[in-house]
Amino acid sequence: MKDGRPTRQRIHDAALRLFVEKGVTETSVRDLAQAAGIAEGTLYRHYASKDDLVADLFARNYTAFAHHLTALQAPLHGFRPRLAALIGEIFRFHDDNPTLFRFLLLVQHQGLPRIADGADNPVSVLHELVEQGIKDGDLGLTDPALATAMILGLMLQPATAIIYGRLQAPLSRFTDQINSACLRALDSTGQPTEVHHG
Amino acid sequence: MKDGRPTRQRIHDAALRLFVEKGVTETSVRDLAQAAGIAEGTLYRHYASKDDLVADLFARNYTAFAHHLTALQAPLHGFRPRLAALIGEIFRFHDDNPTLFRFLLLVQHQGLPRIADGADNPVSVLHELVEQGIKDGDLGLTDPALATAMILGLMLQPATAIIYGRLQAPLSRFTDQINSACLRALDSTGQPTEVHHG
Amino acid sequence: MKDGRPTRQRIHDAALRLFVEKGVTETSVRDLAQAAGIAEGTLYRHYASKDDLVADLFARNYTAFAHHLTALQAPLHGFRPRLAALIGEIFRFHDDNPTLFRFLLLVQHQGLPRIADGADNPVSVLHELVEQGIKDGDLGLTDPALATAMILGLMLQPATAIIYGRLQAPLSRFTDQINSACLRALDSTGQPTEVHHG
Amino acid sequence: MKDGRPTRQRIHDAALRLFVEKGVTETSVRDLAQAAGIAEGTLYRHYASKDDLVADLFARNYTAFAHHLTALQAPLHGFRPRLAALIGEIFRFHDDNPTLFRFLLLVQHQGLPRIADGADNPVSVLHELVEQGIKDGDLGLTDPALATAMILGLMLQPATAIIYGRLQAPLSRFTDQINSACLRALDSTGQPTEVHHG
DNA sequence: TATGAATGAGCCTTCATTCAT
């Protein structure tokens, strides 16, 4: 039961895994303790409550990832290189730790109000990039919220498809295709090739 | 408390609303009964269990919508008109009953295994359309799963953005933009306009 | 397990008994349910919480008893008859339901702030009687709070002595002795008989 | 956190204070450790258990006080001087350390069986004094248990009134009044002054 | 069908206590 890792790390890992596998509400503290190889009471030495564990897990990683994405773009200039870097990094992150990625996706839909919009939010990072791109005339679209949603959809839905076995991991296989699909989707002035239809 | 609608319909409506507002697990049978204006025990005259209610609500509507989408395409021919019809109908469905739409989106992520892939599944309907489109040479992409994910992302993420207030309803406002964005995204041979980058 | 009494009454009786026997905090909801012959969850159909049960049990009886004492005095006039009636009634109450009496004594020391001073409080009833007595010149003492404490002590300490087996029940045996002891104690002008001391 | 006092003393003080403030059961070992500025485990270097701490605190002080009261009476003779000395000392004790006084009062109602009756018990000391007084013909009453209860009530209820703010500390203000009230209450042959009643 | 009191398993959390450092 005891392995080398510190207690907190074992809670962290077990929680991430179970929350993604069964859902947050569906995972009991009993489940958590069992999976982490600790007693139930032990969890409360590290987190004030189950909710606190979820919030901490989410906020810490969500924020860190947002900061990482922001840092990544500092040396780059222009919409295209920055978007490419963003997508590449997000896909790499997914492949490095799919469980964490899915947890963030999962909880985002429940715990969003906890995290204020701003630089700490990966979605905001993307949104700001898009806004800047529109201002610089790099995009055909003029609604930043719509453009952000499109990019998000083109990135996250393939990730979801992997979860359900409709697409084969790793996600990074699709980095280039998704990147160029984003560029095309956003460029409303482009001329789609004429296609045959019967 | 009593209104004109039959009991079953009132359970249906209350459940949909509460499940979307608070989550399925977070909604208790007591909540349901209270919102529907019935006694707790009464729910069990209509559904074998809470799970059964969820499953029934999901399956019935998910399937019906899939059939509807299939029927819609029968008179149409070719990828483009069919995709346009699909998107138009999905967006219209969202705007007509956002609660049901969100419920389907929500439960899909938990109850998916219940619904076998096939004609009863809206995602499958899209998938088959895409497969046919590829076979007919109407799309630049060759991976139907990836193309399906892209279209799905371009449709669903704007719907999600509306939930979080990042985009203004109705979703139908974006039908044309999303439709053409799908076409561009899927057309890997198209030439994105040259853009300035600094 | 089932007897004829309604559930609420059985909870009431079991709670009173256990609270007095073991203390409020020391009595678990599990204990309560077992003693009342009901399931744990059943308690929560009748009381919002364990605290609520305690508060309700206390407030209801404490208040009712205060009202009863007040009513009792309406037809009487003057300090002495009223005090005699008060003591007689309090002792009779003790003997009729010693468990309830002890519960009120017990919880009073923890839940006092819940019950505002006033006509709903047996101690206040006594206090007001004493105040009136002082105003009418019926007492030697001039501090109503002190006089109230004295009477209270002369009544309650014998009740306590019965609990600990230092005095034999019923308490009513001592009604007259305590009543006259109160009168003597309160009459600071009286001349205690000269007594021999060796 | 560390102050000059030895660990045991700090536990002692913190325990007394918290037990009186919140109740024994309501005070956790964690509360105790925090208030005493020690680690939770440290408490167990000094006491075998929380119960043991309570018992020790109670027995030690209860016994010591009984001995003190006994010693106090050795040089005095006769019921009256001894009672006066007793009351004076008890009230002084209350005022010197109200927290300890209240703790003794509090725990007495829960832990009494632990302490055998006898010379180690302040109540017994009073009881014996009363018995001797009756034997010597110094009291009007003939039931020593009842007389003891009366004296106890006349002393303790004012102390209780101070806790609840119904009377102003210090208790010693009332020494003489309570002393003479005891004498009058115990003297069943005394003639209460005739009072007016309307 | 409808009701709503009753059920008891299970949930999150707290607690007194232990023990390796």
Next chain:
DNA sequence: CATGAATGAAGGCTCATTCAT
């Protein structure tokens, strides 16, 4: 002696479900 993380039993409470009316 002191520490504080770890323990797991027990606590109060909620829940989906049953059943007599």
